[in-house]
Amino acid sequence: MKALTGLTLLIILPFIGCSIRDNKNPDNETQIQFTHYSESVRDTFHINIQLPREYFNKTDKKYPIAFFIDGNFYFPMMSSIISQYEIAGLLEPMIVVGVGYKSFKTMDSLRVRDCLYPKALPSDEINAVGGGQNFYNYLTKELIPKIDSNYRTQKNNRALLGHSFGGYFVLYSLLNQLQNKNNNFKTFVSASPTLWYNNFYLKQLPEELNKNGGPIGVFVSVGNMEDSTWSVNPVKDLSTEIQRKNIKELEFRSRIYNHLDHMDVAVLSFTMGLQELMNDKRETN
DSSP: OGGGGSOGGGTTSOOOOOSOSOTTOTTOOSEEEEEEEETTTTEEEEEEEEOOTTTTTOTTOOEEEEEESSHHHHHHHHHHHHHHHHHHTSSOOOEEEEEEOSSHHHHHHHHHHHHOOSOOOGGGOSOOOOTHHHHHHIIIIIIHHHHHHHSOEEEEEEEEEEETHHHHHHHHHHHHHHHHTOOSOSEEEEESOOTTHHHHGGGGHHHHHHHHOOSEEEEEEEETTSOIIIIIHHHHHHHHHHHHTTOTTEEEEEEEETTOOGGGHHHHHHHHHHHHHTTTOOOOO
């Protein structure tokens, strides 16, 4: 059933992070937490940031930045993985940002508000108001400027990563970026996106990529044990159409993971997407 793309079954997990530290980080800590009110969404988000281990020793260096949707769930896992991969030399040092809510239970409901656009059709069987544009505006016009002003970021080297509804939002953000000809993000990692939403609204994405192109990277994945009609085949079809166009300056990756179901895909996809598309993509100023 399509509605199972939510995270309701995981509601028992605790929320990690609250507003306890000024985000200018006077104590040189690599883990920072703060709350941030959005004028675009008219709500408060809970933000977690992890700086690279070397951040305070290399004071002239700027870093790429990875934004994770559904930060309550994915920031604790991915920040730890990225830190260990950094130690092992498997990933370039990067700043990690988790965009979350006041609790895990709150996230499970408000992600429907924030990740989807346009408003849901009756056939979608969910009550989604289509707030994805407002959430995109929050990220690009409110949160990114705040982080850029406080940390040494590579402004032309940002990644956006999400799973399920968050995966849909990642691809919607890509579509929005192409249509409005901006470059807020350079890398897009979409795990098990809900491509069926709003009568396959994102089916226009391959043509927009073909028209606009640009030096961007896109990683799309799905688990082979997911529903073939609503999950696997749509990812296959989207990937085939994008690859068929042979778009200049587009680094495109598509993965179908055998023996993985919906909730198993995200962490592997995020890790592989960052490895394949973010390593050695540093700006010079």
